[in-house]
Amino acid sequence: MKETMAEAFNRQINAEMYSSYLYLSMEAYFQSIGLNGFAVWMRAQVQEELMHAMKFYDFVFERNGKVKLEAIEKPESHWGSPLDAFEAILKHEQHVSSLIDDLVNLAIEEKDHASNIFLQWFVTEQVEEESTVGAIVDRLRLIERDNAGLFMMDAELGKRVFTPPAPSE
Template sequence: MLSDKLLDALNEQMKNEFFSAYLYMAIAGYFEAEDLPGIASWMRVQTLEEMTHGEKFFNFITEAGGRTDFRAFDAPKNLFDSPLEAFRFSLEHEKFVTASINKLMDLAKEEGNHAAQIFLQWFVTEQVEEEASFALIIRKLERIGNDGNGLLRLDEELSARTFVPPTAAK
């Protein structure tokens, strides 16, 4: 059973997850326009991950007897001055998501909702991975600087990423 407060917070996080997908698709569009199809592909995979995260919230809410509440969100940022700016912006967004997941976990603990805590633990761990992957790319872009060849090599490297849906245990 979900309290009204916890249900509202879960629906808000579902919105955040779907917004993340929308944001990363917009950023993929930026990279496509910059002729960096490998990085665009990496962002498309990120989009699919975020859609899956939103679906996980949808499923948890409905399985826990709650009602989903789809909420509007603002248009995402579409233009960036550089690939480095796009990834820094993305990392800041992931930090926002991490903070909102942590607040949600705190609420689930405060209410003693063990099922919600177990559900949210996956996201707590996932956010460590999310922030680390963006931070690594940022460090690579910082090393690359204005080296066009380095950027093209990173584009090729990031093109290898594929979408792997999370398992039931994950």
């Protein structure tokens, strides 16, 4: 693996770890306001982001690169409402999508076909992430201050279970 790609992938490992940390902070926020279903959804997201970080971590080693871990930035810890939190998530996932796009562009520039192929899974994953969170934002906007709707949504989000992808992915 070229040094430029290894450095870029190390930055992405940090970004994925930050994402996990951000979702853990959001889980704590939802626990603190009694929306345990939202907290369960966030816990699954924490696990998913950790899995993303480890996919990058393992790939760097598979390509004989060096992993260099850096400090993880402190995430926000309070949001004004569940809608505010999910709007922040949507903005964050859009940012992560741009980071993945930058990595794809670098892989193409470096003619690193293996990295480009590896990154395509993340391109698809980010489309799914933005779509899922966008749908939740839309629903939260619809129910706005309807507590019954919020509690129904809390119950629905609480059913989420993290399922890691099959090892071949």
